[in-house]
Amino acid sequence: MKRYKWGILAPGKMSAKFTRGIKLFENAELFAVGSRERDRAKKFADEFGFEKYYGSYEELAADPDVDVVYVASPHSFHKEHTLLCLRNGKNVICEKAFAINAREVNEMISEAKKQDLFLMEALWPPFQPFYNKAHEILDSGMLGEPVHLYGYFSFHPPFDPLDRKYNLALGGGSLLDIGLYPVIDALTFLGVPDDIKALASFSPTGSEESISMIFKYSDGRMANLYSSFSTNVGIGCDILCEKGNMTVARGRDMSQRVILNLHGKDKEEFTFNPPAMGYHWEAEEVMRCLDEGRKESPVVPLSFSLDLIKTLDRIRKAAGIVFPGID
Ligand SMILES: NC(=O)c1ccc[n+]([C@@H]2O[C@H](COP(=O)([O-])OP(=O)(O)OC[C@H]3O[C@@H](n4cnc5c(N)ncnc54)[C@H](OP(=O)(O)O)[C@@H]3O)[C@@H](O)[C@H]2O)c1
Known part of the structure; x- marks a missing residue:
């Protein structure tokens, strides 16, 4: 069994x-941590049992023994840090939002292809039991075709102009932080929309605080999507279908549930409580792909990440969300 030496960037x-997830696998070695501050890298390495730590991302990327790096800096640095790792010969799994815009994501994908290395966006939903259950129910045909989707994710963090959630220089705003989850739901269960309308309201820093989106498909289907840092509705979506409805939701404790509501029948509920909040499946997928010599994941293909970021670009354009100096 090949063991993979993991590096954590940021x-x-x-x-x-994510590290608690990696830790579950025998073929994963908690190997090295890179922080902008050596003390922070040491503290994290000591807490989780990493062998090495570095006071810069460059040193982490240059370590010849690291096989794969998990990039978890703020979104505005994802492109820079992913390119740094790829150019040093490292396979990369990079957090969402994959980057600030489609231009950046295209650069990352081109570099991965040029270097012949693995690249994946760290998307949580596609690996989760509630998503698998939702697909199983839809594929069975019992609900008929999905016609409409309501998707939402909001929570109410304290306002802090320096925090990455409110700081425009760090890609702040609810859309790239949490709004992309209802967007993922719509892309997964309905596809890429033909038309998008969106309105946003903004925090005192100018970062988007709340956003409402409408997706329209040429065959008449639609989706209403919402994300916000000023309410606390949790995360989930209702998929309204020809023969009934289905709720696919996650609790604050990360428990997952699917509620099936077939017209004229009693409601049925399925709950799931995966270990490590379900983050371990992304690490497992990276190592499975590397074992098989794959350069991208069939579960989160780069084409899906491109569809996602292009859709986010269209939403930002519709709602007037700009990141000055970045895009
Ligand atoms: N998949 C999910 O469910 C999920 C959940 C939460 C967040 N995320 C994503 O993960 C990424 C990190 O989020 P987080 O919540 O972990 O953020 P965080 O706690 O603020 O950590 C971000 C880290 O990035 C590094 N960093 C580099 N440049 C920075 C800068 N200019 N300002 C602030 N930090 C900087 C810092 O580490 P050093 O300074 O020590 O290097 C910091 O600890 C984001 O892209 C976010 O969208 C994903």
Whole structure:
């Protein structure tokens, strides 16, 4: 069994969650951490048991023994840090949003192809049991065709102009942070929309705080999507179909549930509580793809990441969301 030496680039909150997932696998070695501050890298390495730590991302990327790097800096640095790793011969899994816009994502994909290395966006939903259950139910035909989708994700963090959620220089705003989940739901269950309308409201820093989106498909189907940092509705979607409805939702405790509501029948509920909040499946997929010599994941293909970022670009254009100096 090939063992993979993992590197963590930017040891923030999400890196801690992802590391707990990597830890579950015998073929994964918690190998090296890179932070802008050596002390932060050491603290994270000590806490989780990494062998090495570095006070810069460049040193991490240059370590010849690292096989694969998990990039979890703020979105505005994803392109730079992914390119750094790829150019140093590392396979990469990079957090969402994959980058700020489609131009950046195209650069990342071109570089991965040029270097003949693996690249994947760290998208959580496609690996989760509630998504698999939703696909199973839709594929069975019992609900008929999906006609409409309501998708939402909101929570209410304290306003902090320096935090990446509100800081425009770090790609701040609810859309790229959490709004992309209802967008993923719509792309997954309905496809890429033909028309998009969107309106946003903005925080005192000028970052988007709340956004409402409408997707329209040429065959008449539609989706209403919402994300916000000023309410607390949680995350989920309702898929309205010809013969009934289905709710696909996640609790704050990361428990997952699917509620099937067939017209004229009692409701049926399915719940799932995966270990490591379900983040481990992304790490497993990376190692499975590397074992098989794949350069991209069939579960999260780069074409899906491109569809996603192009859709996010269209939404931002419709809602007037710009990142000055970045795009
Ligand atoms: N998949 C998911 O469910 C999920 C959930 C939450 C977040 N995320 C994604 O993960 C990424 C990181 O989010 P997070 O919540 O972990 O953020 P965070 O706690 O703020 O950590 C981000 C890390 O990036 C590094 N960094 C580099 N340049 C920075 C700068 N100019 N300002 C601030 N930090 C900088 C910092 O590490 P050092 O300074 O130590 O290097 C920091 O610890 C984001 O892209 C976010 O969208 C994904």
